[in-house]
Amino acid sequence: MPPLSRVAILSPIPPAGRAGGVEVFTRQLAAALGGAEVFAPAETPSGAPSAWAHLGLEAPRQAVRPARALREAHRREPFDVIVSNGLCGWPLTLAPLPVPMVQVYHFTLAGLACQALRRRGDRFTTRRIGGFFDRMAGVGKVVVAVSDSVRREVAAHYGHRATVLPNGVDVGLFRPGDRGDAREQLHLPPDARIVLFVGRPEYAKGFDLLQELTTSMDDMLFLCASRPVPGSARLEFRGDVPHDRMPLLYRAADVFVLPSRYEGFNLSLLEALACGLPAVTTAAAYPFARDAPVLASVVDPPTAAGFAQALRTAADRGPRAEIREWIAREHSLDAFRARWDRFVRGLAQPDSRRAARPPAYGS
DSSP states (O other): OOOOOOEEEEOSSOTTSOOOHHHHHHHHHHHHTTSOEEEOOSSOOOSSOOHHHHTTOHHHHHTHHHHHHHHHHHHHSOOSEEEEEGGGGHHHHHSOOSSOEEEEESSOHHHHHHHHOOSHHHHHIIIIIIHHHHHHHTTTSEEEESSHHHHHHIIIIIOOOEEEOOOOBOTTTSOOOOHHHHHHHHTOOTTOOEEEEESOSSGGGTHHHHHHHHHHOTTSEEEEESOOOTTOTTEEEOOSOOGGGHHHHHHHOSEEEEOOSOOSOOHHHHHHHHTTOOEEEEGGGOOSOTTSOOOSEEESSOOHHHHHHHHHHHHHHOOOHHHHHHHHHHSBHHHHHHHHHHHHHHHHOTTOOSOOOOOOTTO
16 A cells, blocks of 8 residues: 655644643554654743733634744645644634645534633633634634534534544553552552542543542542642542553553543543543543443433442443453554544545545444
8 A cells, every 4th residue: 555645733732742632642643644744832831821811812823833834844845635633723724725634623612611611701712712713723624523522513613514533542552451560550559449530630621520529439549640739638649640651540440530521532531441441421521422332331410429329330340341342443543543544545635635434433
């Protein structure tokens, strides 16, 4: 099979940035597409929020420079396909290049504002200002959504039609292992029942619900792969764990919890299931196709009492080998690579500018 076309990827996260979902996705996609060239901001904004951020314009502003660098690289040696993530693709809508352009939505800012932001001002700037640029990023491009729920949101909020290409996970790295050895390496008690939470300690991720759970589940140890939060004495924080060390946390735990109020397709959930860890989540965070098997316990509505019962039941039941097997078949990096390979090859055909249909998901 001939090599893939020359592909560029626009990412909102710099190569040395935090190992969040979009950065992991970008690394996986670049590898899947034969070493695509990634363009991203030079650094992640830090410190106090800028005036741009208060106006909802920091992310759109950060998108301009990498888009300009991509255009300059394209003039020197043209790309065959360009892939942009989130609203960082909006500058290419104003000044498009004469090649197929793909816009990937991991979630929508409009959906985030509606479902998971508490402050009225945040909801306004995220939905109206951020959402304007988020919608613009998909105009004139072939649109991809990472889950069916994101596909529906992209249509409802932005009027775009999207193809679903789901996320993948490195099932060679994220696989079952010895629980006792993992706990010994992490200095965790060998006989504790451990609940694992991975994510930012914020309202959208349901962190307040997690804190509430600790008051009624003193028989379990709550382990958090996130930065420490004052006033959370019953949570054991491990900070930002390097991605290649995350399998140890999944193997050490008895059950994974994802109490998010909003998600597109959470990679930590995929990683936990690939490690054979039973998972409990919300309806808003459950990303799998409707015809897929039931892969996690869903608490709906998401209450502390409901989560406490589901977590104990899942921990008692233990891992299910068939879930790991399904994830390894449908969401491995090989499956991810095959979908994107076919998709991009279809776009790069000189006689076609339509998206090729990817292999059926969930079949």
